[in-house]
Amino acid sequence: MKIKTRFAPSPTGYLHVGGARTALYSWLFSRHAGGEFVLRIEDTDLERSTQDAIDAIMDGMSWLNLGWDEGPYFQTKRFDRYNAVIDEMLEKGTAYRCYCSKERLEALREQQMENGEKPRYDGHCRDSQCSHTEGEPHVVRFRNPLEGSVIFDDNIRGPIEFSNQELDDLIIRRTDGAPTYNFCVVIDDWDMEITHVIRGEDHINNTPRQINILKALGAPVPEYAHVSMILGDDGKKLSKRHGAVGVMQYRDDGYLPQALLNYLVRLGWSHGDQEIFTIDEMKELFTLDAISKSASAFNTEKLQWLNHHYINHMPAEEVAVYLAWHIEQQGIETRNGPELKDIVKLLGERCKTLKEMAQSCHYFYQDFSEFDADAAKKHLRPVAREPLEAVRAKLAAITAWTPENVHNAIQGTADELGVGMGKVGMPLRVAVTGAGQSPGMDVTVHAIGQTRSLQRIDQALAYIAEREAQA
Known part of the structure; x- marks a missing residue:
């Protein structure tokens, strides 16, 4: 079997640290197995998706040198394919039209919550549509199995089971005709022949729904691996207050992509006590069963230590290529001074970041x-x-x-x-x-x-x- 993984971010913001780690793990797993890596932009959220966010994702992936073999694919350009499958499902009875009004659904939800029940669709339109026509406003729902369980063997967490009674009939096409996220993901993974889905643990609840749709379509079910979240130093979910802005902010702050990748790979994965890994070593050694189930804590001081190591142990000529961008940002003209590789050798021990190095080297060039x-x-x-x-x-x-x-x-x-x-x-x-x-x-x-x-x-x-x- 040819291994094929994907990284599928939603372009509603920057490529953040958690997303970058997921991309790295997916990329490494495919490279370790001699497989392929797909980049897919999941832009079905038309209101929140932006071109700026798409550009930021692409810039981040390129800066980290996580090249892809296929893509980037955009879900918004595949709506015809999704809707064709939904129409086939309607004909086969694995999906149905739901005409329930917003008011009915809200009342149902309130009643269930009052009764201490988990809010879920009650299947009102599942087998009764005789008084409606196709022209009436409606959504399309997936006819989820009513009995049995969904069991999958997570490559990181082991066996996970969900009762089908806990899963309601998921909307797969909205009233406006747009297919929904969970459905698009399923068709994409099927069409792109994804064998392994590596993603954050926040997607665990989506997995049984997606597996059931794949089975209803007669499509192969990929293997899943759900990575734990990254926490800040205070033990809370990593967010902007911890400095967890887009990956490109780390470039702006003077970090080398090699250092960030080395830091991210160790943020949940290990190989003995080894701390420093080249990209080739990562590709050779990376396996999913060495990923921890526990959440990882982001430590900026550790990242700075790694960055300082790479500044001083990578060939100065390579570091100089990245330093040049920071020199340009500082507006320093370097024609009348030493080569940048010499600046790396001169200031490497003193500077933890390339930004600091650029700020410290003015006197070599400017009177x-x-x-x-x-x-x-x-x-x-x-x-x-x-x-x-x-x-x-x-x-x-x-x-x-x-x-x-x-x-x-x-x-x-x-x-x-x-x-x-x-x-x-x-x-x-x-x-x-x-x-x-x-x-x-x-x-x-x-x-x-x-x-x-x-x-x-x-x-x-x-x-x-x-x-x-x-x-």
């Missing part, structure tokens, strides 16, 4: 006219003039501009003056970066370049002279 006030007050004092003049002379005399020669110039200045490296390094750091923090001075000065470093030292000396004049 400045003002120093950080606190750093200048502390380190650009009159006493710093002599070390700066001395180190400037040595830097100016370098003919082969290498980190080693820059280091020797700084160390040589400290040795000649008989002072610690800090007496030279800190004034130099503020002079060339404008602030009090940076990577090591040898690599920083080297990356900024000889001409620009000398110009900035001159600027710092002018600042010190002005300060002396005002004293």
